Amino acid sequence: MTAVATERDRVLEALSAVRDPELDEPITTLGFVSTCVVSAAGDAVVRLRLPTYFCAPNFAFLMVADAYDAVAALPHVRTVDVALEDHFAATQINAGISARAGFVETFAGEAADELDELRRTFVRKSVLAGTDVVCRELIAQGIDPVGCSIADLPASVALERVLRRRAELGLPTGQDAPLLVDVVTGAAVTRDNAARHLGMARLTRTGIEANTGICRGMLRHRYAETGAGEEELG
Numbered sequence: 001m002t003a004v005a006t007e008r009d010r011v012l013e014a015l016s017a018v019r020d021p022e023l024d025e026p027i028t029t030l031g032f033v034s035t036c037v038v039s040a041a042g043d044a045v046v047r048l049r050l051p052t053y054f055c056a057p058n059f060a061f062l063m064v065a066d067a068y069d070a071v072a073a074l075p076h077v078r079t080v081d082v083a084l085e086d087h088f089a090a091t092q093i094n095a096g097i098s099a100r101a102g103f104v105e106t107f108a109g110e111a112a113d114e115l116d117e118l119r120r121t122f123v124r125k126s127v128l129a130g131t132d133v134v135c136r137e138l139i140a141q142g143i144d145p146v147g148c149s150i151a152d153l154p155a156s157v158a159l160e161r162v163l164r165r166r167a168e169l170g171l172p173t174g175q176d177a178p179l180l181v182d183v184v185t186g187a188a189v190t191r192d193n194a195a196r197h198l199g200m201a202r203l204t205r206t207g208i209e210a211n212t213g214i215c216r217g218m219l220r221h222r223y224a225e226t227g228a229g230e231e232e233l234g
Helices: 004-017 057-072 090-098 118-140 157-169 193-221
Strands: 032-039 042-047 078-083
Touching: 004 032, 004 042, 004 057, 042 057, 057 078, 057 090, 057 118, 078 090, 118 157, 118 193
Parallel strands: 042 078
Antiparallel strands: 032 042
16 A cells, blocks of 8 residues: 555545534545545645535535544645535635634624534434434343443443543543433433433434435435545445
């Protein structure tokens, strides 16, 4: 494997940590990375694409900004050129990312707030959806998830993901922490409100899965070719 190919792999690996905020999947496995080229000198060029021309600009901005930050953090990358293509707000978004401007500055006169709370909202949804996955696995084993602590649970990829996302929100993740927590306050979910909480978790998961399927289909309809890194990392 050449040095250039190795560095491209590192860039794609970094991009695999960037997630669509609504779908909570890596932009690489979703096929959103259309191009990833890294020169021998370490100049990285990444192009992103989305399922439709009119995808929400706030979601698009988050992904382009996160992709830029992920690539720029790599030690052997000299310059970073990350841009969105085929999107109605691409010119504004790309100019803002290039200038390292925030969302409000990028969409001056149109945006009132930065996207921190939006990001937290989708991380909360990720926690809920992941909690449903963990609970369904427990119920299939005859284990009642209500009242379980993290220490009571078998290790799993799904649980690890939930705990990682909970940590992003500052929610409890220790061994004595309850499995079921309010995603806003971090308070333990009691038996009295467990049914509602689990119902919301299930609804959130199915909603994300449905949206993911729709977006994948729309992207395949719009672009015939596979995205960069999609097969390698998917």
